[in-house]
Amino acid sequence: MTPISLSGLARSGTGQSKITPDPAPRAGFWASRRRQQAVRFLFVYALLIAGAIAVSIPFVWMVSTSLKNLGQVFLFPPQWIPQPFVWRNYYDALTVVPYGRFFLNTIIITGISIAGIMLSSSLAAYSFSRLRWRGRDVVFIIVLATMMLPTQVTLIPQFIIFRNLKWIDTFLPLIVPTLFGTAYQVFLLRQFFMTIPLEMDEAARMDGCSILGIYWRIILPLSKPALMTGALFAFRFRWDQFLEPLIFLNTPRNFTIALGLRLFQDQNLTNWNLLMAASCVSMLPVLLTFFFGQKYFIQGVVISGVKG
């Protein structure tokens, strides 16, 4: 897969014990350093493969269950390969509750949110990384502090504000706050913008480029990977969000996928095949974006985790 390429994290040969002097050889099988090394590697691979299997099994099990009929779901010991494959489960799972509607709702909410988050956050990040203004450093510390702030303190007053605005049971409480940008994305983009040489700005300014022009023509085009990362993270987070939709949305026709799944769970308590089919479908968009944008995902984790 793609190596991490940001800020010197590039993977270069970091073999830990390549240049080591051979200590005085002992007799017997273990004498050779090479053999010792081989056994060690065998051990490492065994552990890694065992772990990888353990970590993937839940996914395999989910797909397998989603294709069984109920009789097979409740077999003990469980079977891995469904017989027969019941593809109809997916049709049933998606039609018992208005899943299409939930999908559409979630796409509308996440789509608008992501656009707003990326625009406002990138402007703020540009301001924090490129412009000099009084109070900048203090405000940036507040940005960092908000990332660590537990959200539950603001939840109740927010609910009351939106209730007074008659926004409850609309998408607005889920969309509007995000249009102002989010601390995580501001931080991520600022960190990236800092790596763009200042000479670029200066040259553009000499040529008569305005402050906004520099943002639009220099900074944004050079930051596509970071923008991608920020957008993917926003997507993943918004797609799975549960507590906020639970509080702000009431009627099923406005539900997001997360709420729809819960509704579905309450209606189909032991229909595990249908429940797994529905779970599978709702995970799919995030899994697909991960496979296509893996590089950006991992960069995002690394930037925000290592340099915090």
Next chain:
Amino acid sequence: MTIPALAPTVRAPRLTYRAREEIAGWLLAGPWILGFLLFTAGPMIASIWLSFTSWDLLGAPKMVGLANYIRLFTDDPSVWRSLRVTTVYAFTSVPLAVGLGLLVAMLLNENIRLQGLFRTVYYLPSVVSGVAVALLWRWLFSPDFGLINAFLAVFGIRGPAWLSDSNWALPALIIMSVWGVGSGMVIYLAGLQGVPTALYEAAELDGANGVQRFWNITVPMISPVIFFQAIMGIIGALQTFTQAFIMTDGGPKEATLFYLLYLYRNGWVYLKMGYASALAWVLFIYIMILTLLILRSSAAWVYYEGSTRR
């Protein structure tokens, strides 16, 4: 928290540009600042005030002084139970995640083939979250037909009823949390790759064995990363909600009554907005105290190379 150094700024030739920069700076950061005031700072202040009132969303909030806090600390055993549940969860799941994440990262950092593939596989579970994952694990933990008890049965072990057994429900959620070690692993791996190879070579020349190299080079060199992960992990774990809501609904016998779930019930099921606000502030202060304690302790075990980081 560490604040990365700000960029050296350019000396502007004209005063007017400086002035424009000042205005543009505020304007461009403006939306975020406005959003912060409207949806974070404002609500926080309102929340303090609400915590001193009694309000069921009908009529006007009634001032009750410290009554909410007094009740919370002296007359509501569920508060203590939920604090205990949440703390136990945070302080077992986070060290487990850090330890296992570090272990996988160290294994991957050996010069192995298919490093990228392994990394993807281990990272995958932490990409998905929320209700779908909670449903999946409810099924895995199913007492009679779940995969986990089927696996235990292979070894002749009769597995517990997991989510419906008050002794096993919380451990079950902790086991589930281990599935997401991948996100930490990616970060440790990047950290490990930044440790200079020369350090290990020098240590080996001096006769240090693998364990000594781990404790005296690896851990100190990536301790800032571990530290940051631990803090963010604990803050996140103390706010666990979805798993408890979907998988156990706080039960059985309040064994998984996570704090946020209890807060949600008070606010949106019993409609006690004042009491729920007081609960929110208690958790907030609890999180701050824990974070400060961890920060304090960090001087003893977190090593910052050079002195620029702090």
